[in-house]
Amino acid sequence: MSAGLTAPVAMTARTSRLSAVIREMLSRPSGCIGLFLVIAHVALALFSPFFAPFDFKAMNANAILAPPDSTHWLGTDQLGRDILTRTIMGGRQAILVTAIATPLAVAWGGLLGIYLGLAGGRLDDILMRVVDAFLALPWILKMLLMIVTFGTGVGVLVPTLAFFYGIPVIRIARAATQNIVARDFVLAARARGHSRVSIMRRELFGNVLDALMVEGAMRWSWMLLAFTSLSFLGFGVSPPTPDWGLMIADSRNFMAIAPWPAFAPVIALSSLIIGINLTADALAKALGIDRAQAAVH
Amino acid sequence: MTGDVLIDVQNLSIGFTGRSGKLLPVLRNIDLGVRRGESVGIVGESGSGKSTLALAMMGYLKHGLRVISGQSLFGGRDLLAMPSRDLQRIRGGKIALIPQNSGQSLSPNLRVGAQLTESLALHGKVTSSGIPQRVTELLQQVRLPDPAAIAIRYPHELSGGQQQRVAIAMALAGDPEALLLDEPTTGLDVTTQAHILELLSDIAVRLNKAMVYVSHDLGAIARVCSRVVVMYAGEIVLDGDATTVLTNPDHPYARGLLASIPRLGNPNLPMALEGRPPPPGDAGPGCSFVDRCAIAEASCRSERPGLQPLLAGGRVRCRLHERAGSIPTKRAGKPASAGGSFGEPLVRLSNLAISYARQSLVDQLLGRKPQGVPTVDRVDIEIRQGEVIGLVGESGSGKSTILKAVAGLVGPANGEIAYDKSGALPATVEQRRPEQLREIQLIFQNPDESLNPRHTIEQILAQPLQLYFGLSGDALRERSIAILERVRLGAHYLDRLPSQLSGGEKQRVAIARAFAAKPKLVLCDEVTSALDVSVQAAVLDLLDQLRRDSGTTYVFVSHDLAVVRALSDRVAVLYQGRLCEIGPAAAVYSRPCHPYTEALLGAVLEPDPGARPVLMAEDIMELSPPAKGCPFQRRCHRKVEAICESMTPPQQDAGAGHIIHCHIPIGELTSVQTMSALDNVVRPHVQ
Numbered sequence: 001m002s003a004g005l006t007a008p009v010a011m012t013a014r015t016s017r018l019s020a021v022i023r024e025m026l027s028r029p030s031g032c033i034g035l036f037l038v039i040a041h042v043a044l045a046l047f048s049p050f051f052a053p054f055d056f057k058a059m060n061a062n063a064i065l066a067p068p069d070s071t072h073w074l075g076t077d078q079l080g081r082d083i084l085t086r087t088i089m090g091g092r093q094a095i096l097v098t099a100i101a102t103p104l105a106v107a108w109g110g111l112l113g114i115y116l117g118l119a120g121g122r123l124d125d126i127l128m129r130v131v132d133a134f135l136a137l138p139w140i141l142k143m144l145l146m147i148v149t150f151g152t153g154v155g156v157l158v159p160t161l162a163f164f165y166g167i168p169v170i171r172i173a174r175a176a177t178q179n180i181v182a183r184d185f186v187l188a189a190r191a192r193g194h195s196r197v198s199i200m201r202r203e204l205f206g207n208v209l210d211a212l213m214v215e216g217a218m219r220w221s222w223m224l225l226a227f228t229s230l231s232f233l234g235f236g237v238s239p240p241t242p243d244w245g246l247m248i249a250d251s252r253n254f255m256a257i258a259p260w261p262a263f264a265p266v267i268a269l270s271s272l273i274i275g276i277n278l279t280a281d282a283l284a285k286a287l288g289i290d291r292a293q294a295a296v297h
Numbered sequence: 298m299t300g301d302v303l304i305d306v307q308n309l310s311i312g313f314t315g316r317s318g319k320l321l322p323v324l325r326n327i328d329l330g331v332r333r334g335e336s337v338g339i340v341g342e343s344g345s346g347k348s349t350l351a352l353a354m355m356g357y358l359k360h361g362l363r364v365i366s367g368q369s370l371f372g373g374r375d376l377l378a379m380p381s382r383d384l385q386r387i388r389g390g391k392i393a394l395i396p397q398n399s400g401q402s403l404s405p406n407l408r409v410g411a412q413l414t415e416s417l418a419l420h421g422k423v424t425s426s427g428i429p430q431r432v433t434e435l436l437q438q439v440r441l442p443d444p445a446a447i448a449i450r451y452p453h454e455l456s457g458g459q460q461q462r463v464a465i466a467m468a469l470a471g472d473p474e475a476l477l478l479d480e481p482t483t484g485l486d487v488t489t490q491a492h493i494l495e496l497l498s499d500i501a502v503r504l505n506k507a508m509v510y511v512s513h514d515l516g517a518i519a520r521v522c523s524r525v526v527v528m529y530a531g532e533i534v535l536d537g538d539a540t541t542v543l544t545n546p547d548h549p550y551a552r553g554l555l556a557s558i559p560r561l562g563n564p565n566l567p568m569a570l571e572g573r574p575p576p577p578g579d580a581g582p583g584c585s586f587v588d589r590c591a592i593a594e595a596s597c598r599s600e601r602p603g604l605q606p607l608l609a610g611g612r613v614r615c616r617l618h619e620r621a622g623s624i625p626t627k628r629a630g631k632p633a634s635a636g637g638s639f640g641e642p643l644v645r646l647s648n649l650a651i652s653y654a655r656q657s658l659v660d661q662l663l664g665r666k667p668q669g670v671p672t673v674d675r676v677d678i679e680i681r682q683g684e685v686i687g688l689v690g691e692s693g694s695g696k697s698t699i700l701k702a703v704a705g706l707v708g709p710a711n712g713e714i715a716y717d718k719s720g721a722l723p724a725t726v727e728q729r730r731p732e733q734l735r736e737i738q739l740i741f742q743n744p745d746e747s748l749n750p751r752h753t754i755e756q757i758l759a760q761p762l763q764l765y766f767g768l769s770g771d772a773l774r775e776r777s778i779a780i781l782e783r784v785r786l787g788a789h790y791l792d793r794l795p796s797q798l799s800g801g802e803k804q805r806v807a808i809a810r811a812f813a814a815k816p817k818l819v820l821c822d823e824v825t826s827a828l829d830v831s832v833q834a835a836v837l838d839l840l841d842q843l844r845r846d847s848g849t850t851y852v853f854v855s856h857d858l859a860v861v862r863a864l865s866d867r868v869a870v871l872y873q874g875r876l877c878e879i880g881p882a883a884a885v886y887s888r889p890c891h892p893y894t895e896a897l898l899g900a901v902l903e904p905d906p907g908a909r910p911v912l913m914a915e916d917i918m919e920l921s922p923p924a925k926g927c928p929f930q931r932r933c934h935r936k937v938e939a940i941c942e943s944m945t946p947p948q949q950d951a952g953a954g955h956i957i958h959c960h961i962p963i964g965e966l967t968s969v970q971t972m973s974a975l976d977n978v979v980r981p982h983v984q
Binding site for chain 1: 704705706726729731734735738739741742743746747748749750751752756760761764810814
């Protein structure tokens with residue numbers, strides 16, 4: 001009746017969670033395509049200055065709005081600049097700014113959301129109404145207000161985007177936290193007398209991280225669109241720096257006679273955003289069946 | 298009066314493709330025929346394949362499963378190879394399923410009558426003018442009082458038991474030839490469960506249908522089924538008539554299972570069946586039960602036993618079944634380490650009241666206390682050092698709420714909790730001293746919920762050790778290993794995640810975490826309810842061992858009266874957050890005085906076809922306790938009219954600390970008992 005030690009059970013070795021998730025993502029077409037697009041765009045942003053066929057500033061008076069040919073593969077714009085060069089370099093500013101702003105947005109929105117989800121009470125009530133009010137305003141209005149007040153440039157755009165895009169993250173993190181807080185292991189930690197910070201760090205953070213990662217990927221694509229829209233309106237990157245939003249805005253006037261200058265940046269932007277969305281989708285699915293929830297076989 | 302074979306499963310094997318790419322079987326070579334008019338119970342622990350088998354009988358496979366070999370015939374046609382259009386006609390029309398948790402399978406925005414009308418119209422066996430009458434008939438058939446009133450209600454306006462009855466009526470609507478029941482009473486209160494089972498066994502006899510009843514609960518099976526099939530690791534290991542299988546089975550596993558069930562009549566701890574079944578695809582060449590078998594021989598490991606017919610009828614999958622009789626099935630366990638001499642009072646709940654009512658805006662503005670009847674009220678319990686006190690009652694009886702108040706997770710609205718010699722405990726965790734927090738530990742019902750799925754066992758155990766003792770490094774690891782060994786797990790568990798452990802192992806980790814704090818008082822909240830019965834016995838044994846070693850005091854909450862009986866020295870019976878009866882376990886169980894205790898004990902199901910539950914209290918819905926008078930007044934079968942509704946029942950002492958809260962004079966309560974009176978009427982054939 002008195003038992004000895006329970007016999008050890010056959011189990012898989014502990015593998016790194018990250019590699020398991022990536023493997024799971026690559027097992028789906030959406031994950032393969034999405035990761036390929038994102039990695040390709042990031043690589044272009046990093047290395048395009050080294051292999052761009054032309055100088056992005058070089059104007060050619062002999063080839064204004066020239067259609068694609070063997071010299072200018074994607075044609076030239078209204079100033080005779082090479083569109084291929086400007087397209088592969090046009091994402092650099094957008095990707096740089098958003099790649100810094102996204103983690104910042106997820107970090108502050110996530111932390112505040114987790115705290116509010118755990119603490120609840122009056123502070124939670126008040127802050128969530130403020131969040132609602134913020135989300136009710138059109139984003140473009142808020143962004144323009146900041147830019148008009150503080151000017152443009154990376155130093156302004158990064159904190160502005162990080163601030164405004166962190167606000168919806170609060171909601172997501174708070175909702176995810178409330179699901180976890182209701183579970184017995186958080187109750188057990190409270191009953192043991194752990195402090196709030198300790199509960200956030202030990203019990204909540206790891207369980208909310210999945211939702212935050214997926215949310216971060218989604219926020220990134222929204223931020224890219226916002227950044228490009230600002231450039232399109234003339235509040236983002238200043239000429240002659242190549243930028244997709246700016247390129248689309250410039251080529252707008254010549255659409256009827258020369259449509260190609262608009263095509264390349266539009267395709268570049270869409271492929272990046274589609275890539276990010278597919279990655280986020282695959283990530284969500286891969287995290288959904290992660291090791292912590294999978295049975296041993 | 299059994300007829301032709303209606304459901305015929307032939308050599309059926311079902312499996313799924315594992316991560317390794319191998320085909321892993323969950324059902325292996327199942328042969329099972331069910332005749333018209335026969336009710337067959339399928340029992341087994343979780344993972345034994347019983348639900349998969351039942352669903353295959355309707356031609357349904359869960360996602361990812363596929364047929365390896367064999368077929369599942371219904372009326373001569375293989376359901377697993379049938380086009381889905383034909384299957385739709387058979388499901389509901391010829392075979393109906395009654396699932397667990399029927400409340401969730403009823404549509405929440407349709408009235409009960411409308412749902413029944415819908416399914417009657419779908420099967421088209423009744424003309425549209427005859428439907429209203431048939432609805433009434435069906436509701437009467439499932440013994441719902443006042444069918445007209447029930448038909449115009451929404452599902453959420455019915456109690457759990459009534460919802461289950463409606464689900465049964467829905468299943469009967471298509472006038473099926475076969476009924477499949479998948480744990481239909483699991484999750485219901487004992488008194489409700491007994492009523493539903495009574496109804497089901499009546500239907501089985503009266504309507505002459507083939508019935509398959511899947512359950513882990515042998516007590517429920519005993520009530521309804523005439524034949525029982527025992528499954529283990531995806532195989533049928535025993536098949537025979539209910540009386541033989543439930544009293545003197547020929548398979549070692551079935552005998553072990555019977556011995557591991559705690560029983561009301563047995564104050565001893567049940568006997569644990571150690572080990573666990575092999576995971577799918579992992580069974581060796583021999584018998585799949587060999588690792589846990591008490592009579593196994595070397596040859597059992599190499600040779601897979603076939604399902605062989607028994608002389609007395611039935612089939613068994615054991616080469617040594619003649620010898621199985623040597624394994625005890627009843628009264629096997631040793632007694633719990635009862636004290637008798639207990640120390641000083643450790644905790645005293647005096648006049649405790651807890652309310653979940655929230656302050657409304659008006660209350661806040663007027664500075665009033667929240668209105669409404671408190672969830673728990675007037676609870677006085679004294680817990681002495683070193684004893685185990687059981688709190689029993691149905692859902693909503695406030696037993697878990699009381700535990701949470703002692704643990705400091707909900708603040709009492711009134712009264713106080715005195716602790717040790719330090720006087721009143723502060724209401725909430727935040728106000729308590731670290732020492733008080735350490736000395737009171739809580740163990741939860743479901744380890745899947747109470748262990749963080751992202752933490753390794755090492756991290757889980759480190760939490761109390763770091764918090765209370767400031768341990769780190771080697772000292773922490775050493776202590777963790779020592780604690781794991783106390784709960785009979787080894788050091789190799791440290792770097793695993795909870796998902797890689799079985800249910801019983803997880804609960805042991807949860808117990809280890811509580812005992813890591815070196816507590817004086819451990820609050821156990823339904824700690825065995827989420828576990829299989831054989832695992833439950835091992836956990837009870839472990840809790841008893843730990844208590845003997847460390848002299849810890851337990852408050853043991855459970856809805857299962859037999860489990861409480863096995864472990865507790867004293868028992869408190871609660872109804873709607875009010876104390877009904879408290880006293881030494883032996884006294885309360887052998888001579889229940891309060892009418893509610895009587896009803897509760899009467900409804901307990903014993904895994905014995907001869908023991909029939911005694912149904913006394915109505916299974917009506919109780920949303921909130923009555924504002925005044927006795928909490929049990931609405932359901933009491935011995936109600937003394939006016940006084941029960943107006944006055945709080947007095948405390949009456951039946952001697953030896955046995956206190957009863959009831960208006961009926963103590964002499965009458967102890968001498969005349971409805972249960973024993975009913976006994977002679979209802980079950981003359983027993984004993």
